[in-house]
Amino acid sequence: MRAILDRDWKPRRFALGLALLAALGATRAAAAVREAQIGLSTSQAFVGEAVQLQVQVLSDKKEDLPWPKVEGLEPFTVTRNVSYSSSSNITVVNGAVSRNEQFITDFLYTLTPLKSGTFTLGPIRYDHKDFHKDLGNAVLTVTKSESGLSTRSSVSKGRAFVGEQVLFTLRIVPKEGVQSISLPQNLQKLIGQKVFFQQLDKEIAPHTATVDGRETRVFDIRIALFPLIAGPVSLEGIPVEYRQVRRNPGSQGQSMMEAFEDAFFGGGGGRVVTLTAVAAPLRMEALPLPPGAPAGFTGSVGNYSLSARLDKNTAAAGDAVTLTIRIRGNGQPKSITRPVLPPLPYFEVYEPEESAETVVEGASLWTTKTFKYVLIPSREGVQTLQGISFPYFDPQRRSYLTAGAPALTLKVTPGKAGSGGGFIAQREISELGSDIRYLKQLPSEDALLRDDADLPYHHAGFYGLVLLPPLALAGAFALRRRRDRLRSDTAYSRRTQAASKLRKRLKAARAAQAAGQGREFYRALSESLLAFAGDKLNQEFRGLTHPEALVRLERRGAAAETAEAYDALMQRCDFVLFAGIAPSGEEMQRDLEAGEKLLGRLDKELA
Amino acid sequence: MRRPLHIAFIALGMLCAEIAWAKPDLPAATAAFRAGNAAYEQGRYEEAAAAYAKAHAAGAADARVYYNQGNALFRLNRLGGAILAYERARKLAPADPDIEFNLRFARSRIVDKPVEPASNAFTQAVWNLHAGYSLRAGIWTAFGLFALGFAGLAWGLFAGALGRVAAVALSVMAFCGLLAFSPSLWLRVRDQETARRAVVLEPVAELYSGPGEKYELLFRAHEGTVFDIVERRGEWLSVKLPDGKGGFIRARKTGEV
Structure with missing residues (x-):
């Protein structure tokens, strides 16, 4: 830049700079692949067992390299992934230090065999610019094996109302060698957006149950489902991942290292493999709620109860009292919303403190929500808090019901500012309006209603009226001119x-x-x-x-x-x-x- | 000279007649309104609500009818309908404190907390000035300022030196007043003619990402929640809340303000 700005700048010098830059760019672009090699995680696998094929490419520059060409992937489901790493090597020869850095790109193919047989992965080639190499073949022997577990999925009812709890049970009966079982992380994706769900058991632990007349060790996965929208609901098959010790299908093709590992670690020819079994999909139907929902209904479906209590029976005017309302039910947890309080004209009511707790009782998920209201009584005497109610839909009775608590009474004694009777603080007087204001009447017997929506600009006449002032001004102007001329x-x-x-x-x-x-x-x-x-x-x-x-x-x-x-x-x-x-x-x-x-x-x- | 004056007076008379013309059946509406009030006072709220509906079906778009209808529906625990009626009343009489009070009272009873845009004392004061007059009064005020401005100019043509200064001052004040008032009035007229709002009338209404139940369920709104209507797509309304959250809701589950 300075050369460009200098007065004695010469075009020749600039051309030289450009040439240098071009040379640098050319050097940078010429990232060369030095070596490529392949590796297969195992030469023997079961149907459904994931195997990894790795193609490692070494280059002198870090850049995005093209994928290798791999033939023979048809019998597998393939997942591709790529990772990068680098290594450097410092050499001192006769006091001269040289540094050699190389970049490693790992092209990873996760192959899941779909059928049994002996498959040749290849030919595998890697081509990039001047580098061309045939990396040979890899042979994988896939054997059929019986699944390590059987699954049985069921729902407690095939038809349920929107918001009603349905128990989904996935029973897994493991076979010999199954060590651990896990569910996929993305259950929501599998269950779908039409259903709210919550897993009942935090850990998947085995227990003994009678299966086909025999005491068997089983894993039960229980999920509470709450349909959100009326209509058919499809539950995709849930994939269950498990680890199982398996005996190798044969010693043929087994590497010396694998044979050594089996012998040394007591595998007895077996190894731990991670496999996936998919449970059968299910269908159910979500029924719409019948019409006639009462006011304040927020979509709670199930069995509900409500309790309300005051923390004290007597309080002075101006002192805080806590009203605790608990709503408990087995419907969708989020459907329990803040209850509507009855009119409390002689209380100052603050925003409630809310908390929620879910517990599993038997085969159901129960939610308890607690609302704590701080009330400040403003008038002495016995004040009654009318009953608080919470409407819900009972799917057993197929009708809307109301969970309620009886009326509560609070004896309010005179507060600090009280003077005998009728204590009402100035501030509270302004807050006593807790009912709607009354009807509007017409001012007299012969008065008529108005049509407030009939606005002047809806009429063409209004626009004529708007023209009148300018026209009148024009007329006045003409009159003035005439008067001047007459004079x-x-x-x-x-x-x-x-x-x-x-x-x-x-x-x-x-x-x-x-x-x-x-x-x-x-x-x-x-x-x-x-x-x-x-x-x-x-x-x-x-x-x-x-x-x-x-x-x-x-x-x-x-x-x-x-x-x-x-x-x-x-x-x-x-x-x-x-x-x-x-x-x-x-x-x-x-x-x-x-x-x-x-x-x-x-x-x-x-x- | 007399003939143009006659024509002008006749034209003015016709304009006034045109403005005053096309009145709805106000006597019938008034009778229904009184019947509604009587039923309400006797605690027959269902009957009262029906009578008020009859009153505005007769063409009386009177804020008092909607207000009283809101009261009757509130007593019947139909909070969505009550809020819809109060919103309609407020649209016709925005400065009425009773309507504002009852609307806020009804809103305090609904499940969804109303989303209020953030405001400070200054914006609230400006808003109160803007929303605190009836549209009819605003229109006639603007017309009055307009006419006063021209009247001042006309007076200035004939007045003496001092009178001319007064006339010009009057005219300038009138036109400045009109200029200051016009944006508010224009926004109010635009709001009256184009802005549409909907109130959820059913206990629960689902909002989807598109006009159909096949789309993603975004959230649920409960009875009484008020949305701005963006557009209508068949049986579905595209709506949004003041905080920008929105979706598609079935039109039949709402009432339009």
């Missing part, structure tokens, strides 16, 4: 307000008409016509004459017919005003209507 633009103001002013003036004309004042009527009508024209033309009407207004209206775009009508009506007004005649009410009405129509037309034409 700043006189022509616009007069033009847009012409109609409303006209309505006021015509109102005055109507009033005059109603009063029969002809001159006043025509004055108001004449003013209305002139003022409207003035507003539309942006000119004060008082300085506007009738002919001038007519000319300017035509110039602004009023139609000829409208102008003529305007002229005629104005002349009519002038005529009445200046001639001094008194028009009839009908004439005034006709002229008013004509004026309104005319002004309507003008409004449209001048818009």
Whole structure:
């Protein structure tokens, strides 16, 4: 790295470094196999007896080597395993120390013969890179032998309810030479997830029993089964591993060392072998529990009893009392859960301390669970703890039953803070609510229920309502702009307000008409016509004459017919005003209507 | 000028009518509710529970109906049904202390200890603020703030200098209030519309790793245990507890809140 960073770094130097690295890598990759050899744990075996074939490979580097090629494994069940080790050898020659390290890879084949006969394991070869070696053959003679034991498995009942205890017994009758018996570790896998189980006997010890009319030494393995799910339950055959001293099938092929061992250790031609016998599989049926389970039922099936007691009969208010509840039963141990206490309004109740114990009585597993509650009475007097119950299902009676304890009484005397009677500490008052709160009523006789689930946003109208505020703001904005324009633009103001002013003036004309004042009527009508024209033309009407207004209206775009009508009506007004005649009410009405129509037309034409 | 105003008033009237429309048969529901209360007071809890069921079948999704139904079922020792009814009541009236009390009381009687998410005083206070108002009140409050914000702006268009400052301040406060309140309201609406919960109604219910009894049995839940529903697969519900533990449970063994 430093060379790379140096200023005088040269490509040639870098190339040299790369070459060195490549050479190192090549050296590392060239892990060579030096030697390979085979070994067989025995040359003679029984059917079912495990034999180990070992292929040992020596190499100069530690690495994952390929497996050897082994032919002739068909008559066996084979389990493969590999292990690694190393050894080093330090040599000093003429003061020079050299160290030679070699790595050993052991390829292990555990072979279990399936049938009798003489089998040749091989040819066995090992090939890796430049190393190729034929490791030869190994010969194994397998003889048939009678099993060292017989097994008989049974269940106490073929049909049981979910959660009910069923006794599974595996009776092993050993033959001569059987030394020890053990069960596999993975029993749960064999029994399956549908069944909870517990082995009744911790140790597998022999005892004497009558088998086929004869007193025989047997091993009984007893397991309590508790089906968890309704339906058929299959129990796989349980493999029983045992060690047995066996006489060798023959001396042919026996190595000198084996012969020596047999002679020296008194084997008399026998040796200890580890064998496996598989018990026959079993089936049973788990029945579902009938409906109608009571409240608080937690799946306990079997026979149960419950006891409850207080550690004292008298206690002062505020002092602790221990309530011990024991539930005992032969159902599934985990089904016993904390019992439901009756309401204890005058007690402070703490979380219980729980403990469990399982014992084997006869051929059954019994569980006792103990719950210890600390209660602190808060009110003096005789306090009664109502009966505590535990519901369970009795498979014999096929019905739900309740194990219970009678009510308990506790005499509570005044505590330290008590003063004669009615002692209730402040803290405890706040804790007295131990029942549900009462019903809710409607506020009045005619009140109706509500539909609280009917929320506003479920209705399209709500979204319309949401749009209203922005629309109202837009309207206000438009109104503000119009107001500003009316203030700043006189022509616009007069033009847009012409109609409303006209309505006021015509109102005055109507009033005059109603009063029969002809001159006043025509004055108001004449003013209305002139003022409207003035507003539309942006000119004060008082300085506007009738002919001038007519000319300017035509110039602004009023139609000829409208102008003529305007002229005629104005002349009519002038005529009445200046001639001094008194028009009839009908004439005034006709002229008013004509004026309104005319002004309507003008409004449209001048818009 | 008058015509647009008329149209606006008519539209507003139609909106209000639309919102107020489609009411369920509340008189019939109310009669059933009163009958249920009478039966309960006489100790006929079975009859009371049936009457409350009839009340909400008539369309009254009223928290009081569910609450009283929960009480009747509790008296009948049907803790699962009682918890389901209280949960339904709480969904409609989350700030009601009686519902909360009875729900907690019923939960204290069930076998499985309820799994509560860990919280401190601060998160509890925030939660209380968030969950302590009814959704209907929250929606109208948000709408009120929204309308007030726009009203302030509209007022500012016509007010004098001082009035304009006041109008803008009012508007800013209203919109800030709305902004602060919106996340809570949005979560509540989402919870109301999408979150589904189930209560175990049978004494014991098995939970499997898949939708069928052939799958691995994971654990058992007892009556009254409340799960969040993740999804439905035919007759099975995929459910989980607040601590993440979950599985598939038969839908018929549960009631949906």
